[in-house]
Amino acid sequence: MTGGYPDDPWALLAAGATEVLASADGLDVLPGVAARIRRWHQVDRIVQSLPAAGGLVGESPALRRALRTLVEIARFSDAPVLIQGESGTGKELAARLVHTLDPKRRSGPLVVVDCTTIVANLSAPQLFGHERGAFTGAHSARSGAFADAHRGVLFLDEVGELPESLQPELLRVLQERTFRPLGSSTWQKTDFRLVCATNRNLEELEKAGRFRRDLRSRLSAVTVDMPPLSDRRDDIPALARHFLGQVLQTKPPVIETAVERILTVRPYPGNVRELRHLLAQIAVGYVGDGRITVGMVPEAERPGAVARKGTTERTLRAAVREALDDGLDLRGLKSAVAEIAVEIALADCGGQLGRAAERLGVTTRALQLRKAMPAPGAG
Ligand SMILES: Nc1ncnc2c1ncn2[C@@H]1O[C@H](COP(=O)(O)OP(=O)(O)OP(=O)(O)O)[C@@H](O)[C@H]1O
Numbered sequence: 001m002t003g004g005y006p007d008d009p010w011a012l013l014a015a016g017a018t019e020v021l022a023s024a025d026g027l028d029v030l031p032g033v034a035a036r037i038r039r040w041h042q043v044d045r046i047v048q049s050l051p052a053a054g055g056l057v058g059e060s061p062a063l064r065r066a067l068r069t070l071v072e073i074a075r076f077s078d079a080p081v082l083i084q085g086e087s088g089t090g091k092e093l094a095a096r097l098v099h100t101l102d103p104k105r106r107s108g109p110l111v112v113v114d115c116t117t118i119v120a121n122l123s124a125p126q127l128f129g130h131e132r133g134a135f136t137g138a139h140s141a142r143s144g145a146f147a148d149a150h151r152g153v154l155f156l157d158e159v160g161e162l163p164e165s166l167q168p169e170l171l172r173v174l175q176e177r178t179f180r181p182l183g184s185s186t187w188q189k190t191d192f193r194l195v196c197a198t199n200r201n202l203e204e205l206e207k208a209g210r211f212r213r214d215l216r217s218r219l220s221a222v223t224v225d226m227p228p229l230s231d232r233r234d235d236i237p238a239l240a241r242h243f244l245g246q247v248l249q250t251k252p253p254v255i256e257t258a259v260e261r262i263l264t265v266r267p268y269p270g271n272v273r274e275l276r277h278l279l280a281q282i283a284v285g286y287v288g289d290g291r292i293t294v295g296m297v298p299e300a301e302r303p304g305a306v307a308r309k310g311t312t313e314r315t316l317r318a319a320v321r322e323a324l325d326d327g328l329d330l331r332g333l334k335s336a337v338a339e340i341a342v343e344i345a346l347a348d349c350g351g352q353l354g355r356a357a358e359r360l361g362v363t364t365r366a367l368q369l370r371k372a373m374p375a376p377g378a379g
Helices: 009-022 026-049 051-055 061-076 091-101 124-128 164-176 202-207 213-219 233-248 257-265 271-284 305-325 330-348 353-360 364-372
Strands: 081-084 110-114 153-157 193-198 222-225
Touching (some): 081 091, 091 153, 233 271, 257 271, 330 353, 353 364
Parallel strands (some): 081 222, 110 153
């Protein structure tokens, strides 16, 4: 199976009806249709019962579709799985879920290898392992990922980055289920399920001659597409509460509607990871009163921030032009601006030096000195 799992059993029923009508003796295909519908309900029950969907928070149809596919392939097949999606969409969480749900593999290990860290020739031992003395610096024998993942799952993250020299080797291991550690003359057996993730388009890499066609078709027997956050904005409030709870280690506070609006409309090129970082920033301002208010949202994220920035710049430009026209040089301009900033900060902070210094990002001592200094050109 490739792509998403059907959203509802009616789609299966409709497809089944077409099959029955098309077959010579409609009854022979009925058991198959019935089995598929039964399977659909089984998968749906598992998805509903997953505790927080195995760490993947969200109720949107796009995420549910991906989850159904993950459950289906984890439970009912042993084929390699390719998880595709933009960066930060939860591909690694999805891979972990396959391991947790695979009845044959879950008691075995989950071995994670980030292919961006495999430098051709230098790091092949990371996959194959090596004997003592196999190369300079190999002071003792070490097992590699192929051996470590025996009876479990091998997760190759960013598989599009797998060096070309290792691609035929991986294909061979998948076909033969044997490998030879570096420096060894003995073939070892291994039995792992392969799960890969990529944010690159493997088909394009193949066209560019950077990925082997036979390996790509082997890896993508089953694919799961993790949807970008822009396709599941409905999930943002639940994700926001989830991350606040994680960061604050308490029951998540109530998020004011205005904050929820800010969170749900902005773009997220970094997907869920970016949302998590934003919530971590917001949590810094939380004072423990059970509410997340707009004041805790970083200034740059608040409505009108971009427009305000534009206005500020325009006003500043006009003021600087006027000062230059009046004959002020750069030095004079700088100290005039500093003087005004100090005056405003002190007025806003009721004359308290410490608070004003904090607002200006200087030490209290520096502020004291500046205050003691006569203004340029003054008496
Ligand atoms: N649906 C989700 N529910 C809860 N947390 C999520 C969800 N999706 C992603 N995350 C969190 O977002 C962060 C990024 O997720 P993950 O590392 O799985 O993404 P990825 O697609 O593998 O990213 P990359 O391609 O950059 O490696 C992690 O902290 C993960 O826990």
